[in-house]
Amino acid sequence: MAGGADATLLEVRDLVVEFPTRRGVLRALDGISFSIARGEVLGVVGESGAGKSLTGAAIIGLLEPPGRVVGGEIRLDGQRIDNLPQAAMRKVRGKRIGAIFQDPLTTLNPLLSIGRQLVETIRTHLPLSESEARERAISWLEEVGIPAARQRIDAYPHEFSGGMRQRVVIALALCAEPEMVVADEPTTALDVSIQAQIIALMKRLAAEHGTAVMLVTHDMGVIAETCDRVAVMYAGRIAEIGPVREVVKHPSHPYTSGLMASIPALDRKVARLAQIEGAMPRLTTIPRGCAFNPRCPKAMDVCRQEKPGLRPAGATMAACHLYEVENV
Amino acid sequence: MIAQLVSRLLQAIPVLLVVGFLSFAIFTYVGDPVSIMLGQNATPAMRIAMRHALGLDQPFLVQYWHFMVRAVHFNFGLSYRLALPVSQLILERLPATTELVMTSAVLALLVGLPLGVYTGIRPNGFVSRTIMAGSLLGVSLPTFLLGILLILFFSVLLGWLPSFGRGHVVNFTHWSTGFLTLSGLKSLILPSITLGLFQMTLIMRLVRTEMLEVLRSDYIKFARARGLGPRAIYFGHALRNTLVPVITIVGLQIGGLIGFSIVTETVFQWPGMGLLLVQSIQNADIPVMSAYLMLIAVVFVVINLVVDILYYVVDPRLRVKR
Numbered sequence: 001m002a003g004g005a006d007a008t009l010l011e012v013r014d015l016v017v018e019f020p021t022r023r024g025v026l027r028a029l030d031g032i033s034f035s036i037a038r039g040e041v042l043g044v045v046g047e048s049g050a051g052k053s054l055t056g057a058a059i060i061g062l063l064e065p066p067g068r069v070v071g072g073e074i075r076l077d078g079q080r081i082d083n084l085p086q087a088a089m090r091k092v093r094g095k096r097i098g099a100i101f102q103d104p105l106t107t108l109n110p111l112l113s114i115g116r117q118l119v120e121t122i123r124t125h126l127p128l129s130e131s132e133a134r135e136r137a138i139s140w141l142e143e144v145g146i147p148a149a150r151q152r153i154d155a156y157p158h159e160f161s162g163g164m165r166q167r168v169v170i171a172l173a174l175c176a177e178p179e180m181v182v183a184d185e186p187t188t189a190l191d192v193s194i195q196a197q198i199i200a201l202m203k204r205l206a207a208e209h210g211t212a213v214m215l216v217t218h219d220m221g222v223i224a225e226t227c228d229r230v231a232v233m234y235a236g237r238i239a240e241i242g243p244v245r246e247v248v249k250h251p252s253h254p255y256t257s258g259l260m261a262s263i264p265a266l267d268r269k270v271a272r273l274a275q276i277e278g279a280m281p282r283l284t285t286i287p288r289g290c291a292f293n294p295r296c297p298k299a300m301d302v303c304r305q306e307k308p309g310l311r312p313a314g315a316t317m318a319a320c321h322l323y324e325v326e327n328v
Numbered sequence: 329m330i331a332q333l334v335s336r337l338l339q340a341i342p343v344l345l346v347v348g349f350l351s352f353a354i355f356t357y358v359g360d361p362v363s364i365m366l367g368q369n370a371t372p373a374m375r376i377a378m379r380h381a382l383g384l385d386q387p388f389l390v391q392y393w394h395f396m397v398r399a400v401h402f403n404f405g406l407s408y409r410l411a412l413p414v415s416q417l418i419l420e421r422l423p424a425t426t427e428l429v430m431t432s433a434v435l436a437l438l439v440g441l442p443l444g445v446y447t448g449i450r451p452n453g454f455v456s457r458t459i460m461a462g463s464l465l466g467v468s469l470p471t472f473l474l475g476i477l478l479i480l481f482f483s484v485l486l487g488w489l490p491s492f493g494r495g496h497v498v499n500f501t502h503w504s505t506g507f508l509t510l511s512g513l514k515s516l517i518l519p520s521i522t523l524g525l526f527q528m529t530l531i532m533r534l535v536r537t538e539m540l541e542v543l544r545s546d547y548i549k550f551a552r553a554r555g556l557g558p559r560a561i562y563f564g565h566a567l568r569n570t571l572v573p574v575i576t577i578v579g580l581q582i583g584g585l586i587g588f589s590i591v592t593e594t595v596f597q598w599p600g601m602g603l604l605l606v607q608s609i610q611n612a613d614i615p616v617m618s619a620y621l622m623l624i625a626v627v628f629v630v631i632n633l634v635v636d637i638l639y640y641v642v643d644p645r646l647r648v649k650r
């Protein structure tokens with residue numbers, strides 16, 4: 001770890017994101033709190049619709065309207081960034097927090113050469129001349145493993161394969177040396193054989209440049225391999241957060257336990273994978289109390305009444321009444 | 329690139345042959361040129377001699393061949409109405425129409441494109457809504473009515489601008505231009521607005537729709553996530569991606585403007601090709617009509633070629649390497 005795990009870089013506290021709709025306000029994120037230290041890799045897992053990507057979008061200030069932050073705060077290096085004006089937020093995006101998106105086939109502008117897009121991004125954030133920026137672009141392309149970068153810098157996105165394009169996207173996200181990167185499912189759209197390469201590349205670059213990473217994914221394998229800590233999200237809340245090893249080996253929240261049991265392992269033989277009964281509720285029908293209570297094998301009366309807060313549970317933090325009871 | 333252009337040009341040949349056939353067919357079979365030229369009192373012997381002189385007694389395909397050969401040499405015979413070479417008539421009228429069409433097209437682009445971008449960026453603003461409501465008028469108001477209204481206000485009531493004609497023109501060897509005199513420029517204002525308003529609103533609405541679409545795309549989101557400024561995002565990234573459909577439509581519209589500026593030219597008595605065509609139709613002046621048909625076909629072929637070249641310029645994905 002380059003930065004030392006003690007210095008907090010990003011702090012999210014009680015973040016609430018809502019979508020006003022014709023049928024009332026949908027609360028998509030309901031009081032999310034976590035922090036990321038300098039150089040730390042935090043994984044965020046959860047089912048589709050749990051709010052993983054939304055959390056990332058809120059951090060870089062790019063929630064799709066009509067979604068909006070209605071509560072809580074986001075601090076980068078102690079400074080609030082959730083209420084910055086547009087122009088000030090632009091100086092944060094790209095320069096201090098980079099972003100990597102899911103599908104490299106659609107995230108690059110098809111009509112501009114990759115060199116143009118890199119130079120433009122570098123010159124937006126750094127006081128460099130056109131030719132200096134171009135040299136820097138070439139060295140970034142080399143760094144992310146584009147062969148013959150100097151010859152290929154003027155090529156257009158369609159002349160690269162999906163994996164190569166994601167490397168270009170990573171170069172674009174990192175070229176202004178941000179302190180942190182939000183990577184939203186960076187390998188989901190790629191071939192399985194390419195996924196490991198891209199993850200290894202991101203891991204190496206983050207370590208070399210001391211960049212903190214918030215890695216949003218639903219692939220527990222990627223999390224286990226890459227992250228220092230992991231946050232498990234369920235229905236707009238964090239169910240459990242803690243060191244990867246602990247969350248994987250000794251999950252505290254019943255949802256996390258179910259999630260871990262549903263991952264196939266090569267070293268043990270199982271007739272049938274475990275599954276969690278039911279499905280995650282829609283935002284319109286989130287039950288009272290703990291959102292997981294209808295599916296929870298250990299649900300108690302209190303679970304149907306009160307939302308649990310994050311509490312220490314073993315080596316992790318879990319939002320579950322089981323631990324509240326134990327710890328009182 | 330060059331190979332593709334050549335193949336495009338080769339594809340144009342059948343098009344021109346078919347249009348030539350149609351021109352030839354109306355030239356030959358609509359009305360009888362012999363009785364038109366000789367009048368009612370000609371003897372049968374005179375008719376036969378005339379038929380022979382005009383080559384009308386030759387087989388069909390031979391006549392078609394001769395027609396096309398003459399057309400390639402820009403020789404379309406004599407106008408029945410004015411007894412002047414058709415090519416000369418068209419050349420005289422060409423500058424007036426070209427200047428009118430180019431002015432309206434430039435006007436439509438210069439106004440339509442920025443308005444489209446603006447209304448695309450702020451689809452829900454008050455100004456955008458006002459512009460969009462106004463544009464409905466531009467799309468739905470018939471050209472002749474708009475022209476007459478403009479004449480009523482600016483020529484009759486206010487007396488600011490001339491209501492007809494080109495004003496003073498400056499003549500060069502083959503070209504007469506109204507761009508160089510004040511009265512020429514003043515005369516150009518009302519007709520070009522009349523002709524261009526529809527195109528302008530069309531371009532604006534098209535650009536707006538495309539902008540709305542493009543601004544939702546992932547690469548715009550990614551450009552925002554990289555902290556690029558609004559100008560780079562809207563003009564550098566978004567507008568460029570809207571251009572392919574816009575080029576297509578503008579190309580077709582310019583072809584349409586040249587071919588069918590008939591109404592505007594009639595309303596403003598603009599001495600262009602549209603007015604010539606109307607007068608020729610009224611007098612069954614077949615040679616002018618068939619020559620006009622050929623000319624418009626050539627114009628469309630040329631415009632399509634230019635549009636194709638612009639596609640290559642705008643979109644690198646179409647620059648296929650061979």
